[in-house]
Amino acid sequence: MLKEKVAVITGSNRGIGRTIALTFAKQGAKVVINCPYENFLDAANEVVNEIIALGGEAIAVVANIANFEESKKLIDMTIEKFGKIDILVNNAGITRDMLLLRMTEQEFDDVINVNLKGAFNCTKHAVRPMMKSGGSIINMTSVSGLSGNAGQVNYSAAKAGLVGLTKSTAKEFAKKNIRVNAIAPGFIDTEMTQGLTDELKKEINKNIPLKRMGSVEEVANVALFLASNLASYVTGEIIRVDGGMIM
Template identity: 45%
Template sequence: MKNKNIIITGASQGIGKSIAEKFHKKGSNIFMISRNENNLSKLKNKLMKNTKNNQVIEYFAENIDNYNKILDIVNSINKNHNSIDVLINNAGITSDNLIVKMKDEQWDEVINTNLKGTFNCCKAVSKFMIKQKFGKIINISSIIGQIGNKGQVNYSASKAGIFGITKSLSKELGSRNINVNAINPGYIETEMTKNLSKEKKVDFLSKIPLNRFGKANEVSELTYFLASDLANYISGQTINIDGGMVV
């Protein structure tokens, strides 16, 4: 993946941060998108300390629910660096509540970021990947999109929708040598799971055959594999990485 141009959304923390670090270590040019400019700046400074051979690290503090802003970013990257090799749609948020208490704003915010944001980024890069006749799109979904979870009807719906995007785009874009796949992380040790109560953690662990939470770097390793030439014949798939929780 050396010198490849990689766009990563939600790169400021957690799984996205680990993905950015993995691709940077392998010599890729990294283009990070997130709403958290402070975290993006810190990550860029950290990565710059180990940057070699004119490796590019750029970030864009934007919300992915705005298509025109995403298109401007993608146009700029393609104009300045001549290709977009991999898009990793990792950005995601939660706003939990039981359905009888969930406000319209909670539904809209999660759907607009997780689902519409994924659509926006896929749409923005597709025309360039079609023209160059290659590319990889990797969508980070969640096992919650498969099994559901009480109090997360918005999050579950948004992540389930990503399965549909992945399957449909793999059929639309496959003839242009573009691979589209999804990854379903289970319970991964990130900032998002740190706030779980002790009782919930015990409950979740009881459902995981490997009896532990996953690590962000385990997800980034799978992401890297799907982006590499080793996965050139894999497309339209959703791969669980959940310690055996969903079988």
């Protein structure tokens, strides 16, 4: 489905990003695994080795995408290694949850810089080489960016910003055959949610029509659809993967 395509996935050393990377590799993509700092490189290389074991191609690149120049390095190294970029998944994200009255300026800025500005940085550097033959950009937003969430002013603002970024860039680059879409996951079974108590998980599941959390594979499958030609007439969309939680 993605044979000979080159995909850059930010924050792909773990969680949803890691599963997207493996899913793309299984479908023939050459994958660039990204992590923000050297101390995450071992985990990134583990993903690379898994992809190589599957018979695929992958490299790991350390780049803090909140930094404009490091984002450029990520895209430049992709072009240097594979000669092009077809798919960009802006997946990297952090949380600094706190009620607004207690939230520091630094906690607000950190989340905006990674979750929103990081997506701008990578998109800015990726679109020019993409314009040669088209491509697909997938932004990882959240249901928190669609409905808001108490204690997540910074995170919700960043994820809501990604919705605007997605729609605006989709309109700007449609004529260049670059499709831009976003995925809005709800509660997904990841390291973050695994730390919740069973009691809290039960309460959360009561508010989800499908009565369960989603899996990282279910998010990755939507990313695969958006990255592939199956979604060749889909752009500017925000697809919720939330079990019906905010419909």
